[in-house]
Amino acid sequence: MRSRVLVCMIRLVFGLAIISYYGCDTSSPIDSGPSEAGPSTPSFRVANPLLASDVRTIITQAVTEAIDQQAMVTVVVTDRAAKVLGAFRMTGAPTHTMIDREAGMRNEGLELFEVPAELAALSKAGTAASFATSGNAFTTRTASDIIQEHRPRTIRFTPSGPLFGVQFSSLACSDIKIDGALPLGLAGDPGGVPLYKNGEPVGAIGVEGDGNYGIDRDPFDGDQPIEERIAVAGSRGFEAPANIRGDTILLDGIRLPFVNVEMPPPPPALAFEDLPGQEIEVGIPADSQFFFDRVIRDTPDAAFGFADAALDGVPGRIAVDAQGRNRFPFRDSASREGLTAQEVERIISQAIEQAVVTRAAIRQPRGSFAQVNVAVVDADGVVLGYFSTPDAPFFGFDVSVQKARTSAFFSSSRAGSELLNAGLEAFVNAALADGLALDGSVAFSDRGAGFLNRPLLPDGIDGTAHGPFSRPISQWSPFNVGLQLELIFDTLGVLLFSENVDDVLARLGDCARIAGLENGIQIFAGSVPLFKKGA
Structure with missing residues (x-):
């Protein structure tokens, strides 16, 4: 009997980028914004979390700038785990927004769907929050740079972005996420900016x-979109330290973008009570308070669903439930031929040991070690263990398991039949035409499976055909990628548009509706299949 298991590692922000950019130099810090150092021992735990008074200040600053710019917007503030702390809609602001309106008449994938504006604002805030660490600060503009078919997007014959595909992670339907969730996944639309206190x-x-x-x-x-200008104004007094901003970091010699606007001068101050608009709920048709009940609040948990732990003397964190119990302790596989708890611990320990002697590519200061999330799953996608270094980015919690499950699934004998049963025969047939039967005869890393999800195959080579799991480049966009989206498309539709509570509840914890892919697949590098006794 076959027994495949998998380990997946997210290194700081990029699985792919760290492999490709070990030893990459970074620039000197730019002279803008506060430069105070972060904590001497970076951690997931926050000493000075956002308070309700901070949230009101941030919203007031954003709305005041919007008034000065004669704009009407919706503003959402989250904690580090993307849990909503406050939401405000200005009088006259659009209640809905269209996904990728610039797609024209294509209307494929998620393109041209209308969704509540507050869900878009939440995904923007949640993206910036879940990328942020004590060693790097990214925005949704940064995200836009690293998820497209080329990086930089305008330079032909360059590989895809190092986080290609990450937009479909940290979703509300995930069984892995921490308390916060992103209704539209990670965002690449400028207007999401991280917030910092004391570094x-x-x-x-x-x-x-x-x-x-x-x-x-x-x-x-x-370009200087008004949403980005307003978000930057809202962050006044809570700016990311200048020496860890994305624009102090180079990948392949090209600086990451951060924002295109300077901090604007403060307009005449208004009291929160005098702002034109009101606090709003953030929800879905089946539950108007699914994400937020409109009551501005303090950060509810300064540890964000994690707890301190150590593995072979290396400090780190584990994910815990509301009672403080480890959600993913090291455990035996249900299969007798599978991994034992001791083997899971050894695999994760080896990964962590490698991380702490590996130079991080996108953390400041230079010479910092790679902060990682590590997960092991069995052949059926069941999580057998999870451990993280203290300051690994929060988005990597969900993504590490996505990556592990992706390799386990596509390396299994059931992959082709499961996809056929899910009505995805076009992708199965395309893979078969390329000589891939998806029957367990080929072991897939996430890099390998991701290669087949590129709109240009080989990756980045213009004028070539698309991979069997991707849309053609003429149809492709980050909102219409191919198999990765099609696996979760129905569930996203239910969550975003259904008024049936039972239908929504049935989808929570089951994004893809295929056993072993409960939080979907991921298609940028960072996982390998493991074999035991040759099988």
């Missing part, structure tokens, strides 16, 4: 108001 990442602000939830197809072009 610690504490949350983020997201702004939506132009009626288009899209992606910046050229994040380096110098």
